[in-house]
Amino acid sequence: MLVCGVLAVVFTVFSGRLIYLQINQGETFAALANQTQIFKQVIPARRGSIRDAHGEILASDMPLRRVVVDVSRFKTEPRDQVVDGKTIKVDPREQLAGIMSKALGLPVRELLKKFTPNRRYLVVKHQVSVQTADDLKKQADDLKLSGVYLEPDSTRVYPDGSLLCHVIGFTDFGGAGIQGIEKSMNNYLEGHSGYRYITRNRAGQELVQSRGLEQAAHDGCNVNLTIDIGLQNIVERELDAAVKKYAPENATAILMRPKTGEIVAMASRPYFDLNARLAAGPEQMKNRAIIDMIEPGSTFKIVTLSGVLNEHLVRPDTTVYCENGRWEYAGKLLHDAHPIGECSVHDVLVHSSNIGAAKLALQLGENRLYNYIKLLGFGERTGIDLPGEINGRVAPTRNWTKISITRIPMGQGVCVTPLQMVMAMGAVANGGRLMMPQIVHSITDDKDMPVAEFPPVVVRQAISPETVRELIPALEDVVSPRGTAKGAAVPGYGVGGKTGTAQKVSPAGGYMTGKYVVSFVGFLPTNNPELVGMVMLDNANTKPNENYGGLVAAPVFASIAGQAMRYLNIEPTMPIPPAGINPKAVVVQNSHD
Amino acid sequence: MNPNSKRQNNRLQLAALLRWVVITVFLGVAGLSYLYLKNQLFVLGTHRHSMEQELRDLIAQNSVLGNRVSNLTSFTALQRRMDDGFLKMLPITEHVVAHVHPQEFTRLAATDNSAGNHYQTVAHESNSRR
Numbered sequence: 155m156l157v158c159g160v161l162a163v164v165f166t167v168f169s170g171r172l173i174y175l176q177i178n179q180g181e182t183f184a185a186l187a188n189q190t191q192i193f194k195q196v197i198p199a200r201r202g203s204i205r206d207a208h209g210e211i212l213a214s215d216m217p218l219r220r221v222v223v224d225v226s227r228f229k230t231e232p233r234d235q236v237v238d239g240k241t242i243k244v245d246p247r248e249q250l251a252g253i254m255s256k257a258l259g260l261p262v263r264e265l266l267k268k269f270t271p272n273r274r275y276l277v278v279k280h281q282v283s284v285q286t287a288d289d290l291k292k293q294a295d296d297l298k299l300s301g302v303y304l305e306p307d308s309t310r311v312y313p314d315g316s317l318l319c320h321v322i323g324f325t326d327f328g329g330a331g332i333q334g335i336e337k338s339m340n341n342y343l344e345g346h347s348g349y350r351y352i353t354r355n356r357a358g359q360e361l362v363q364s365r366g367l368e369q370a371a372h373d374g375c376n377v378n379l380t381i382d383i384g385l386q387n388i389v390e391r392e393l394d395a396a397v398k399k400y401a402p403e404n405a406t407a408i409l410m411r412p413k414t415g416e417i418v419a420m421a422s423r424p425y426f427d428l429n430a431r432l433a434a435g436p437e438q439m440k441n442r443a444i445i446d447m448i449e450p451g452s453t454f455k456i457v458t459l460s461g462v463l464n465e466h467l468v469r470p471d472t473t474v475y476c477e478n479g480r481w482e483y484a485g486k487l488l489h490d491a492h493p494i495g496e497c498s499v500h501d502v503l504v505h506s507s508n509i510g511a512a513k514l515a516l517q518l519g520e521n522r523l524y525n526y527i528k529l530l531g532f533g534e535r536t537g538i539d540l541p542g543e544i545n546g547r548v549a550p551t552r553n554w555t556k557i558s559i560t561r562i563p564m565g566q567g568v569c570v571t572p573l574q575m576v577m578a579m580g581a582v583a584n585g586g587r588l589m590m591p592q593i594v595h596s597i598t599d600d601k602d603m604p605v606a607e608f609p610p611v612v613v614r615q616a617i618s619p620e621t622v623r624e625l626i627p628a629l630e631d632v633v634s635p636r637g638t639a640k641g642a643a644v645p646g647y648g649v650g651g652k653t654g655t656a657q658k659v660s661p662a663g664g665y666m667t668g669k670y671v672v673s674f675v676g677f678l679p680t681n682n683p684e685l686v687g688m689v690m691l692d693n694a695n696t697k698p699n700e701n702y703g704g705l706v707a708a709p710v711f712a713s714i715a716g717q718a719m720r721y722l723n724i725e726p727t728m729p730i731p732p733a734g735i736n737p738k739a740v741v742v743q744n745s746h747d
Numbered sequence: 748m749n750p751n752s753k754r755q756n757n758r759l760q761l762a763a764l765l766r767w768v769v770i771t772v773f774l775g776v777a778g779l780s781y782l783y784l785k786n787q788l789f790v791l792g793t794h795r796h797s798m799e800q801e802l803r804d805l806i807a808q809n810s811v812l813g814n815r816v817s818n819l820t821s822f823t824a825l826q827r828r829m830d831d832g833f834l835k836m837l838p839i840t841e842h843v844v845a846h847v848h849p850q851e852f853t854r855l856a857a858t859d860n861s862a863g864n865h866y867q868t869v870a871h872e873s874n875s876r877r
Binding site: 200210211214215216217283284285288306311313314315316317360361362363383384387 | 788789791792793795796803804806807808810811813814817818820821822823824826
């Protein structure tokens with residue numbers, strides 16, 4: 155009876171305690187239990203690929219593994235191991251360190267140092283290849299060594315290495331884009347990781363039947379560029395040859411379709427390898443096509459001529475007196491590289507007369523000149539989908555000096571990016587319509603279904619088609635034996651363009667003696683322009699009397715353009731001279747610029 | 748034997764017995780079914796887990812192989828192979844290229860054919876992009 159009474163009291167006390175715990179502290183204990191059993195498992199999303207216009211992969215995610223250990227799950231009792239026919243006792247930690255050392259190339263001592271007891275999450279190595287990691291896991295499982303886990307990891311690979319490096323850009327260690335398309339299209343590329351709540355048993359295995367809330371991962375979209383890797387290869391190869399020949403401080407080349415504004419190739423030198431980006435310096439990483447500000451030199455004369463022709467102030471055959479190469483305005487002398495007397499407006503461009511361009515600008519007036527500079531897209535970002543693009547610098551007329559009106563027409567006192575120059579020439583080649591440059595053609599999801607398309611955008615009708623019709627013959631003549639850029643001629647195709655030779659601006663003010671930025675910007679075929687291109691070399695290492703856009707940059711353009719026409723299978727617009735006859739060899743040139 | 752004495756027999760309550768048997772069997776089957784289903788849930792869960800793992804591995808391997816293919820067929824890789832002499836390209840010289848001429852040159856070629864014109868009219872499908 156007494157025993158029964160005691161038992162009844164004990165059970166009553168225990169029951170009371172259980173009721174108390176359940177009611178008062180039930181939630182706390184449930185949360186504690188969940189903490190050790192329920193985990194939020196992240197389902198990583200795959201970053202999308204970057205592809206060229208034909209679908210060639212330029213950047214993609216490579217799956218890798220992260221090797222993780224839970225030291226608290228390591229067996230501690232020594233176990234038998236047969237070595238050379240003898241059975242010896244080994245410590246499981248040392249055994250695991252041994253196989254990890256072999257597979258991952260890490261010193262055993264370092265691994266043992268890291269294996270501190272009760273350490274539940276230790277990343278042994280990031281970015282291990284799938285094969286190596288799987289082999290390691292299998293070895294550990296075969297030896298019944300618990301506590302080894304593999305987690306998904308990835309790295310970004312760029313199959314073409316340095317090709318198109320400035321445009322593609324790269325990601326940081328966390329996988330977020332920090333330069334180029336990787337940055338500007340990061341929102342599309344990155345995707346959204348999913349998650350699921352899982353329950354694990356005491357052995358750490360997932361109890362699939364007890365899965366909780368689940369959200370699937372959405373892989374990143376693929377970005378399809380307008381870049382044609384075939385053309386890019388041509389451009390980079392020719393640019394490399396030019397860099398080898400002239401050893402400039404830097405060089406840039408761009409190819410664009412004038413009708414759509416699609417950039418089909420864009421390259422800068424110096425450059426870097428995307429797969430070895432840690433070794434690259436800041437100068438190598440600059441995409442000079444959009445972040446370098448240069449004084450354009452004579453290529454800028456197309457702006458003045460567009461203005462005076464568009465305003466019907468002159469006709470192409472109107473005569474301009476070019477003062478035989480020396481002209482004083484506002485107390486400052488202006489020179490022409492090759493003195494001429496009277497010449498037509500057409501020939502002002504063909505011979506690249508500074509004095510002629512200055513006189514035409516005076517006729518146009520400051521405000522209208524400034525207006526045409528802005529209309530052709532200078533002084534503002536073009537809007538290309540690449541990070542870091544700069545505006546350039548076009549001072550408002552109130553800040554102009556007395557001589558600005560004579561210097562700006564020849565490309566001094568304004569700063570532009572190579573891309574702005576290409577877009578302006580593109581407007582001339584496109585019937586006066588200024589296009590927005592396009593580098594991204596479309597976005598598709600992981601199943602290649604369209605997500606977004608980027609149709610061509612007309613910024614504005616900068617000049618009239620009539621003006622273009624008057625301007626193009628002059629630009630064609632620039633590339634003729636009479637002009638400054640006979641080296642830009644491409645057999646079989648009408649080429650129009652303009653050379654530029656600008657003295658380099660000194661950071662201390664003024665201009666550097668003997669240092670030039672030489673360039674050529676042109677388009678072809680002139681009857682139906684398919685490509686606009688620019689080649690620019692900064693401080694080319696050549697003889698002083700050969701350091702001209704027409705002699706250095708124009709032949710590079712011709713070489714690129716000729717190969718590009720063949721690559722795109724564009725029909726020649728004029729007869730091609732038979733092999734062995736070089737049309738460039740039989741003409742006499744009288745000016746270069 | 749006393750004829751009045753009636754032999755007392757315990758009659759079997761078959762209905763009640765059957766009811767209890769059915770209830771017991773039902774409870775037993777239900778319990779075993781529950782156990783079986785619970786076990787199946789675990790087995791299928793494990794199976795699903797291993798299938799998911801296998802699928803993940805296959806996707807990873809597919810990506811690895813896709814990347815390897817991209818690396819081996821990229822422009823840079825082909826260029827490297829050409830430099831190593833593994834691949835060779837024969838340049839197509841200008842004199843073996845048949846050029847398509849626009850109307851005016853075709854007409855010119857037709858009229859000048861007797862004068863030993865170099866350019867011949869050829870049928871050629873244009874393949875220019877966009």
